[in-house]
Amino acid sequence: MKENIPLNILIIDAETDTVELLKNRLQLNKDVLKTYVSTSIKNAKIELNSKHINVVFIDPLSFDLDEASKFIFNVRGTLPEIVFVLFYNYFKAEQRSSEFYRGQRSRFTHYYKLNKQTPIENFQDEMVYIFQKIQSDLRWRMSDQNIKTLIQQSEDLINKNPNSESEIPKVLEELRDQLDQLRRQTTPKAETVTKKSIFISYRFTEIEYKKDLADHLIENGYSVVTGMESNQYISDAIIARIKQCEFFLCLMTKHQEKKDGTFTTSPWLLEEKGVALASNKKLVLLIEEGVTDYGGLQGDWQRIHFSSKGFMSAAKQALKQIKSFEGEN
Template sequence: MAVGSLADAVREAGAGTFDVIVVDPLSTDLVQAGRFALSQSGEGAAVVLYVDLARVEEHATFYHGDRSRLRDAFTLDKRTPPEMLAAEADVVLTNCQAFRLLASSRSKADRLLDEVRDRATTSGDDELERLVDDVDQARILEHVRPDSGLVRPKVASNTVFLSYRFKEEDGFVRGLSGLLEDNGFTVITGRAADGYVGMAVLNRIRECEFFVSLMTRSRQFAEPGEKFATSAWLIEEKGAALAFSKYMVLLVEEGVDDIGGLHGDWQRHEFTPPTFTTAARAAVQQLRNRSGRPD
């Protein structure tokens, strides 16, 4: 249901029938919208802030006072390209669903733990009380585990996320994709994102077994010398692949510099237009070796 005012949202949400509440706090009264979002979160709904994240960062009082708790809310960035909005929203809703299931499960576990604790106290069973305390402590620690993300996508075998400048789609990319597919790999890209590295693209990277980046020349540096930069979002996608511990292979056009660190020379295959096919075959062979496939 979509409503046109905060008053309508308060009235409709009062029945407690909504699992997900999407709020646009910067298009209305921030104080009142913040209170509404926090009240719904307190009722167990998953709250999504639909905002321009750049404006949020510039807004000095957005997270002021009680609104600091909105940092835990899900976000859907208004800057998302239209082609990617459905995919981004799908990721957010999947996380909301996981949040609801997790909250329900924890609530049930809390009730069961309280019941067992009461029985232990009534019966005077010290051993059972110690066991309950141990379980309670373990659950607290589980809540703060740094790797405890809501949704952990399953990695699909023999999948490759191919990162590239979309201007190369009719040139190098078509040949590289075909070569990968001929060798039994499924190629995944962020094509519809058009340079926007959002949650949907990050999930695609995370769900792939391998990461290949085709880093071609984008612009020449101002200082003397034949040095070029590649597209910024390729660096961002490479950083995400590193964070997700993906096996990475880089195809770097001669002259491209400053592609970020944390990679070895064995991961990097330099090429010129005439030598691209040779470099691409070497990269694919490297992936085959890593996947354990026979020649």
């Protein structure tokens, strides 16, 4: 198993409160060697010239946008081994979308991103997702010399702190072994889909429904993946989980009653369903009787309606539908 690459991270952000939040979270990760902070573009240039940085978190909206953009693209051109993560407020960017993604900044749509508005209970999961992306990127992006520099830094830290219980010594030998492999890598690995895996989208108040459904699927040889316990936020980490699953099963239960006596379902379920459709996942919708707003774009054969008394019967129908996707009628 490959060890992760040690990270020297530069945070570039004029908003000191969010800087502290991010810095504290980064320092919890064992792969992070050093974390530096710059509150100006001028200072960031100095840090990049004097430190061996391999990851930059930057909020371009906290500075003059044109100045920040010029800095980002210049660094990407002269130091292509550095991985950039845009750490910014998605809502503010959306308000300035015509400017934020104009011209060369249209490339920002392809950058790794971390939303400053991420709820605190979801932040760690988002960080795990970002670190996975960073490590994957670095394994093919970084040059031999960068790896050698990190090895030397790790050895220097060990020499300064010989009694430390750091994980750093464990990665040194693996880093050296990886040099030849890194030279041959030209593209990052694509995300793989886990066979017989099912993402269950559900309202987190419906724990019993979800448990019964998950148990039934697991008993029949499937692995079950869910989102985080947040009723109002669909994160990049959840999107990644949906994409990595082979199937998508949405449990659409009653949320708010409408004037005509029917019900809506929760909006984030519709968002997750939209991600699944956009990712060409095979869908099954379990819809509680009375729910009428469950969106379009899916065929009748994908919808299974149920009442509270008939839930397990519906769960069995859902399993049968999933097996039919695999040709296991």
